[in-house]
Amino acid sequence: MRYRPGQRVRVAARPHEGHHRTPGYVKGKICSVHRVHGPFTNPETRAYGMDGLPKQPLYLVGFAQHDVWPDYRGQGDDRIYVDLFEHWLEEAE
Amino acid sequence: MNEHDHDHDHSHTPITNGHEPAAAERARALERLLVEKGVIGREDVREGIDWLVSRSPADGARIVARAWVDPTFKQRLLANARGAALELGLDPGPSRVVVAVENTEAVHHMVVCTLCSCYPKALLGPPPDWYKSLPYRSRAVSDPRGVLSEFGVRLEDDVEVRVLDSTADIRYLVIPRRPAGCETMSEEELAALVTRDSMIGVAEPAAPAPVAS
Amino acid sequence: MQRGVHDRGGSPTDAPIDRTEHELADWELLTDALVRALDRRDLVNVDELRRGIESMPRGEYERASYYERWLYSVETILTEKGVLARGELDARLGA
Numbered sequence: 001m002r003y004r005p006g007q008r009v010r011v012a013a014r015p016h017e018g019h020h021r022t023p024g025y026v027k028g029k030i031c032s033v034h035r036v037h038g039p040f041t042n043p044e045t046r047a048y049g050m051d052g053l054p055k056q057p058l059y060l061v062g063f064a065q066h067d068v069w070p071d072y073r074g075q076g077d078d079r080i081y082v083d084l085f086e087h088w089l090e091e092a093e
Numbered sequence: 094m095n096e097h098d099h100d101h102d103h104s105h106t107p108i109t110n111g112h113e114p115a116a117a118e119r120a121r122a123l124e125r126l127l128v129e130k131g132v133i134g135r136e137d138v139r140e141g142i143d144w145l146v147s148r149s150p151a152d153g154a155r156i157v158a159r160a161w162v163d164p165t166f167k168q169r170l171l172a173n174a175r176g177a178a179l180e181l182g183l184d185p186g187p188s189r190v191v192v193a194v195e196n197t198e199a200v201h202h203m204v205v206c207t208l209c210s211c212y213p214k215a216l217l218g219p220p221p222d223w224y225k226s227l228p229y230r231s232r233a234v235s236d237p238r239g240v241l242s243e244f245g246v247r248l249e250d251d252v253e254v255r256v257l258d259s260t261a262d263i264r265y266l267v268i269p270r271r272p273a274g275c276e277t278m279s280e281e282e283l284a285a286l287v288t289r290d291s292m293i294g295v296a297e298p299a300a301p302a303p304v305a306s
Numbered sequence: 307m308q309r310g311v312h313d314r315g316g317s318p319t320d321a322p323i324d325r326t327e328h329e330l331a332d333w334e335l336l337t338d339a340l341v342r343a344l345d346r347r348d349l350v351n352v353d354e355l356r357r358g359i360e361s362m363p364r365g366e367y368e369r370a371s372y373y374e375r376w377l378y379s380v381e382t383i384l385t386e387k388g389v390l391a392r393g394e395l396d397a398r399l400g401a
Contacts, residue, residue: 023207060192
C-alpha cells in the first residue's frame with residue numbers, strides 16, 4: 001500500500017473508457033487518505049470477464065466539500081468520503 | 094356509481110391495476126429459459142428469494158443497540174463491523190468489509206451510492222426506492238444538508254456532515270446517536286428505536302415513549 | 307469529460323426526492339435472485355452487472371426502474387457470453 005492515513009493525494013483527472021468506479025465529481029480533486037482498506041479485485045478488468053487479479057490497493061479518501069463543489073451550501077468542515085483504488089491516486093504537491 | 098357506504102363485513106381483495114411492466118414477464122421467461130438450459134436450478138432462485146425476504150433492518154438495529162449498551166462491543170464494531178455482526182449471530186452479507194461509522198455530537202454521517210445503489214442489505218434489508226433514485230444519488234453528495242432538511246433532520250451549524258459514497262465493495266452502516274431519556278431501557282427496547290433510515294444517516298432514531306407519571 | 311449514464315453524483319437536478327416506497331414485486335425478487343444465482347455460478351459477476359447497466363442508452367437508463375436495469379444488464383452479459391442467443395428471449399416471448 002503506497003499511501004498512508006493522513007497523506008494528501010490528488011485524484012487523477014484522466015479520461016477512462018470503460019467501467020471504473022471513480023465518480024466524475026472527484027476527478028482532479030485533492031483529498032487525504034482516511035482509511036487503508038487493503039487489496040481488492042479490480043472492477044475495471046473483472047467487468048470484462050477477467051478475474052480482477054492482481055488485487056489493487058483500495059483506500060477511503062476524504063475531501064473538503066468546499067474543494068469539491070464551487071457553490072457548496074454547507075459548513076466549512078463538511079466532508080465527503082469515497083472508496084478509490086490506488087491507481088486513481090497521485091501524490092499531491 | 095359505487096359508493097362504499099355498506100357495512101364492511103366482507104373482505105375486499107386488494108385492488109391491483111393488473112398492469113405489470115413488460116420486464117415482469119421478461120424476467121419470468123428468462124428464468125424458465127435458463128433453468129431449461131441447465132444454466133441455473135430452480136432451487137437456486139428459490140434460495141435467493143428466501144434470503145432476500147429474510148433480510149430486514151432488525152439485524153442492523155440489534156448491532157446498534159448492543160453498541161449503545163456495551164462500549165467494548167462498540168470498539169470492536171468500529172474496528173470490524175463484519176466481525177461484530179457475526180458475534181451476534183447475524184449474517185453480514187457477502188461484502189468482505191463492512192464499516193460502521195459513529196454519529197456523535199460533532200459529526201453526522203450519511204451514506205449513498207452515486208454510481209448504482211450499493212447498500213448493506215444483509216443488515217438492513219433491500220434499500221428503499223429513494224436511496225436508489227437519481228435525485229438522491231445526485232444531491233446526497235453535493236447538497237447533503239438540503240437532503241437532510243427534506244428528511245426532517247435538523248443539525249446544529251457546528252456539526253460536521255460526512256457523506257460516504259460507497260463506490261467499492263465496502264458497505265457502510267451508520268451508528269446513530271442514542272436518544273436522551275432511554276437510559277433504563279433494555280437492549281431489545283433500544284433496538285426498537287433504531288430505524289432503517291437512522292442507519293443510512295437520513296434520520297435520527299425514534300424517541301423513547303414518554304414514561305407515564 | 308463525458309460522464310457515464312450512471313455517474314450521478316452532483317448532476318444537476320431540480321427533482322424532489324420522492325420518498326414513496328414500494329414492496330418489491332415478485333418479478334423484482336426473482337430478478338434479484340436470478341442475478342445472485344448467476345453470480346454464484348460465475349456467469350455474471352457484480353462488476354459485469356454494473357458494466358452492463360452502464361451500457362444502457364441514457365434515456366433508457368433514466369426511464370428504467372432499478373430491476374429493469376438489472377434485467378437489461380443480465381441479458382446483455384449473457385448474450386455477450388453466448389449463454390443466450392441473440393433474440394432468443396424475444397422469440398420465447400413471441401415478440
